Amino acid sequence: MMMHCLQPGKLQSKKIIFEDVFSARDSATLEHLKELSSRRRVIEESINQSSFITEAIAREMSGGLTSHCLRDLQKLEQYLPLLENLVFHVDLVCSNHHVACWISELKIRWSSALNSSSFFNLRGPKFFQIDNLRYELGMTLYLYAALLRERAIEILPTDLVKSATLFREAAGVFEHLAIEIFPSLQSAQSVERPPEATPSICTVMHLICLAEAQAVTIRKAEEKGTTVGLLAKLHYGIIELLGEATAILYSNTGECKDISSSFLEFISSCKALHELRSLKYLAESLKITEQLGVAIGVLRDALTNAKKKVPGEESWRAIFGKEIDAAADMLRKFEHENEFVWHEKIPAGDELPRLQGNKIVNAIPYNPKRWERELSLKI
Amino acid sequence: MIMLEGAKATTETVYALRTGAAVMKAIQKAMNIDDVDKTMDEINEQTENMKIQEALSTPIGAAADFDEDELEVELEELEGAELEEQLLQLTTAPAAPVQVPAGRQPARPIPQKRTVEEDELATLQAEMAL
Numbered sequence: 001m002m003m004h005c006l007q008p009g010k011l012q013s014k015k016i017i018f019e020d021v022f023s024a025r026d027s028a029t030l031e032h033l034k035e036l037s038s039r040r041r042v043i044e045e046s047i048n049q050s051s052f053i054t055e056a057i058a059r060e061m062s063g064g065l066t067s068h069c070l071r072d073l074q075k076l077e078q079y080l081p082l083l084e085n086l087v088f089h090v091d092l093v094c095s096n097h098h099v100a101c102w103i104s105e106l107k108i109r110w111s112s113a114l115n116s117s118s119f120f121n122l123r124g125p126k127f128f129q130i131d132n133l134r135y136e137l138g139m140t141l142y143l144y145a146a147l148l149r150e151r152a153i154e155i156l157p158t159d160l161v162k163s164a165t166l167f168r169e170a171a172g173v174f175e176h177l178a179i180e181i182f183p184s185l186q187s188a189q190s191v192e193r194p195p196e197a198t199p200s201i202c203t204v205m206h207l208i209c210l211a212e213a214q215a216v217t218i219r220k221a222e223e224k225g226t227t228v229g230l231l232a233k234l235h236y237g238i239i240e241l242l243g244e245a246t247a248i249l250y251s252n253t254g255e256c257k258d259i260s261s262s263f264l265e266f267i268s269s270c271k272a273l274h275e276l277r278s279l280k281y282l283a284e285s286l287k288i289t290e291q292l293g294v295a296i297g298v299l300r301d302a303l304t305n306a307k308k309k310v311p312g313e314e315s316w317r318a319i320f321g322k323e324i325d326a327a328a329d330m331l332r333k334f335e336h337e338n339e340f341v342w343h344e345k346i347p348a349g350d351e352l353p354r355l356q357g358n359k360i361v362n363a364i365p366y367n368p369k370r371w372e373r374e375l376s377l378k379i
Numbered sequence: 380m381i382m383l384e385g386a387k388a389t390t391e392t393v394y395a396l397r398t399g400a401a402v403m404k405a406i407q408k409a410m411n412i413d414d415v416d417k418t419m420d421e422i423n424e425q426t427e428n429m430k431i432q433e434a435l436s437t438p439i440g441a442a443a444d445f446d447e448d449e450l451e452v453e454l455e456e457l458e459g460a461e462l463e464e465q466l467l468q469l470t471t472a473p474a475a476p477v478q479v480p481a482g483r484q485p486a487r488p489i490p491q492k493r494t495v496e497e498d499e500l501a502t503l504q505a506e507m508a509l
Contacts, residue, residue: 164507217507226503230496360500361509 001319002215003273003311004153005266007113008205009146011139011196012048012125014109016040018086021105023098023378032375036086039079046072047143069151076144083140084370087133089377098379104131110139112194113146114201116260128194130185135197138181141366142196145173149209152216160220164361167213171206171363178202200248200256204267206363207245211238211270213361228284235278236357242271262313269316272309273323276302280327282355283334292334293344297352299331 018037024030045051046068053061062071093099111125152166178199185197195201218234245267249256279302286295303324310320338344503509 161507164509217503217509220507221499221503224503224506226499227496230499358500360504 001322002156002212002219003266003270003316003319005263006150006153007260007263007266008196009143009150010113011143011146012111012127013044013139014107014127015044016106016108016136018106021102023102025376025378028373029375029377032082032085032373036079036082039075039082043072043075043079043140043143046075067151067154069147069154073144073147073151076140076147080137080140080144081369081371083137084368085373085375087137088370089375090133093377093379096379099377100131103133106131106136108132108136108139110135110194110196112196114195114260114263116258128192128197130191130193130197132185134181134185135193138177138185138197139194141173141177141181142202145170145177145205145209148173149212152212156216160216164213164216164220165364167209167216168361168364169366171209171213172366174202174206174209175363176366176368178206195256195259198256200251201259204245204248204256207241207248208267210359210361210363211241211245214238214241214359215274217361228281228288230358232278232281232285232355233358234360235274235281236355237359238274238357239271239278240357240359242267242274246271265311265313266316268309269311269313269320272306273320276306276323276327278355280323280330282353283330286353287334291344292338292342293346294353296331296334296338296344297347299327299334300346301348301352303327303331 016037018040019030019033022033024033042051045053051058058068058071059066062074065071065074090099090103107129108131109127109129111127115126148166148170152163152170155166156163182197182199182202185193214234214237218231218238221231221234249259249264249267279298283295283298283302286292286298306320306324306327310324311317338346
């Protein structure tokens with residue numbers, strides 16, 4: 001079982017009407033702007049949960065898609081190429097004073113799903129406005145990546161390969177945001193921004209998605225009866241990925257201040273869970289190689305550490321508890337056998353073996369698609 | 380009725396035996412003892428020729444004292460020692476461009492045995508389209 005956190009995808013946005021702000025010189029450009037607004041509106045209504053369309057109609061409009069997540073992904077895949085085209089044309093004339101005014105009039109506002117103040121604001125989520133089209137592009141792509149991740153979680157019980165692929169695609173989008181989109185935004189603006197609109201958080205999400213893809217791969221490996229030594233290394237690979245994410249979150253860049261405690265707990269709990277699993281497999285492999293005393297030492301140490309890190313959230317606690325019980329059972333059996341048969345010395349602390357991790361997944365690079373249509377703005 | 384059936388069976392048996400004997404006679408007639416003798420002589424002659432060839436291929440002089448199996452073992456040891464020396468040179472010497480003389484093929488890399496873990500990893504990566 002894997003622990004899941006769908007919090008990162010819970011974004012909201014205020015309405016934008018492009019044709020009210022940008023002046024089009026020709027009908028083709030006006031049509032493009034209207035289509036942008038129309039495509040954005042269906043996304044806004046879905047994420048803001050303000051749509052009056054019934055489930056049946058929504059399913060018909062999407063061509064029969066039953067998954068809400070898939071419908072939203074479809075809407076984003078229709079919106080993003082149009083937005084990329086607008087960004088491309090605006091970049092060509094970005095120094096123009098009119099264009100800068102138009103963009104500020106758009107009032108591009110997005111909420112944050114990771115900001116700690118979002119949970120305690122009774123009047124609804126806090127919205128962050130940044131007058132830059134790359135902010136709109138970046139936040140839309142962030143939502144797209146978060147939904148890819150959500151879809152991966154949705155199909156995990158039925159299709160492990162597809163699920164791992166979706167996690168890797170999401171990782172690729174987050175990586176694109178961290179490297180290509182948000183760094184340019186950073187230099188231009190000094191206003192308050194949501195954590196999602198920073199390269200650091202996008203890198204953290206990239207690492208989380210890779211860790212989740214590796215966890216799905218491990219599930220496949222476990223089903224196939226892969227050797228315990230390899231399973232131990234794969235679980236430790238996840239710890240290394242989440243360790244990198246934690247290091248970024250607690251670094252002093254200032255981008256990661258005010259992150260929700262629930263999100264931080266998710267990362268630390270996942271790390272602790274995979275550490276326990278890794279050490280349990282290590283103990284099994286030590287038993288196979290007739291090092292029962294060392295196996296007992298590893299399990300005792302693993303359980304001591306795990307019991308300090310039990311998460312608060314109910315569903316996570318259940319998964320964690322099950323894993324602790326399984327490790328405790330194994331420890332009891334090993335101790336019993338050692339007491340009656342082998343009488344091996346049980347090492348502790350620095351005498352215990354150290355694991356090395358194996359990271360076998362990589363992100364699928366994101367290739368932006370642009371609807372290549374000429375736009376002519378009245379500047 | 381039973382006696383009639385028995386007589387019929389006896390007749391059929393005798394007929395079969397007579398036919399078989401006739402066929403055997405015909406086969407025997409085609410074979411002449413002189414032909415058989417001639418064929419045996421030819422076989423013996425060829426066997427003698429093979430003995431001569433074997434004698435010619437036997438090593439003579441100093442080479443006759445060497446045991447082939449021992450030579451094989453010694454060759455393997457020499458090849459192993461040469462390989463060790465080459466590997467040692469590769470790890471200690473600074474990197475230098477390797478010039479392959481024209482017309483000579485570069486040495487093939489020595490295939491290393493994969494562990495069970497590496498095989499499992501490769502299979503898993505293939506199955507998960509990683």
